[in-house]
Amino acid sequence: MEWSSLPKVELGKDMEGRILALPVSKDKGIIRKLWGTAPLEDDFFEKNKARIIESEHKIIVAVGVKDDSKQEARKFGAIAYRFIERALGPVKFHLIPDFLPEYEVIEGALLASYSFDKYKSRKDPKPWIVFHGSREAVEKAKVVAKAVFIARDIGNEPPNEHYPEKFAKMVLDLFADMPVNVFVGDENWIQEQGLNGVWYVGKGSVNKPRFVVIEYLPVENQKPVLLVGKGVAFDAGGVHLKPRGYLEDMKMDIMGGAVVVASLWALAKLGIKRNVVGIVPCVENMPDGGAMKPGDVIRMYNGKSVEIFDTDAEGRLILADALAWGERKYDPEFVVDFATLTGACIVALGRDIAGLFSTSDELAGKIEKAAVETGEEVWRLPLHSSIAKLLETPVADVRNVSDDYAGGAIQGAIFLSNFVTKPWAHLDIAGTGMSKKDKLLSRKGATGFGVRLAVKLITME
């Protein structure tokens, strides 16, 4: 697959260059010193406004920031990049962190530079960055941003170009020259293994499911971390077909899987010394004569029986089997899954906060800490027994969803908890993984939310 590329980045120093981007806060910044207390309105800082200040030989783009936090640093990089792209075009500009943490400045600029233009005949050239910071910061930011681009590309790719078999091939190609093992199980293997949750969801499409396992095991005798991602290449809802307005974004129902692929790529590129295994069950959920039906009872990989109440609650079925299979095969230290699992999570937390669920306070705490560091917000919701009751059914051990939509995001998480025994966390990225509009660090479409969080979680231990 042809991946979206990063803009060119060089290193620079001091005040060289003709076009400079500089941050300014209420009481800090080189521009403040140069121009004294230039008359910048109060909301210039609060609202991260940008303004061009021209002097004899230089064009200075001043961007207001509230403080010197990492999040403001990312915003500065992103706003400077976008502002220059819009106002000045594909120019070379000097990005100067000044009093801001340098890594986040370049990370923000690179994340904001993304556009998915591979199917466009005309591709707009991008501004170049001359970064006034360390080589180390640039090298790391390039890997992390590239990983986020990989995740976004996976979600933005049109579904006719991205069905399970092709996804699996893309993963094989991506890791071909890296110290990473990729295994792909086809539809026969999936049935032989008894991964019936994956098989039942996937069998209703002419594009049959694949089970993708990515092993990055650089350390001997260390239990791996297991990352599992929902890889629904297209979610039509199955026999419970989604209506217009709900179908159009569903090529991005693969974003959990995209996060897993991309974060493993980043960890391996950075040479992180930590064993990590990623699993992505990849399916299309389609209506068809051979599709699963409401009322079907499936014997899952771990032996539990599930009654299908709604064929559109498919993500939990494929994840349940991937979690149980991964635990048995790898005996992981802990498990984290990423999934665009429920519309209910968007109702509960909106489009900028992911739902966090966990059987371990320690693991949940680590994820909350990593999220603060990367600026990807999460909020923990309970796995409460009153909602577990809603999944009881007289005909099977559990059903995939209740007839009451109450607590829908929690229902999804509780369903999954039936299939894990190790310390486990579930991130519902239905709202955060895809966006209806351009944001500061991403564009309309797939966001890559969770990639930086996963990398941070694994590297901060």
Ligand code: BES
């Ligand atoms: N992929 C959807 C969830 C989703 C909705 C993600 C909107 C992103 C944006 C999931 O498979 C689904 O269809 N969930 C149903 C569950 C219901 C049938 C219990 C939902 O959220 O409506």
Ligand code: ZN
């Ligand atoms: Zn669905």
Ligand code: ZN
């Ligand atoms: Zn889905």
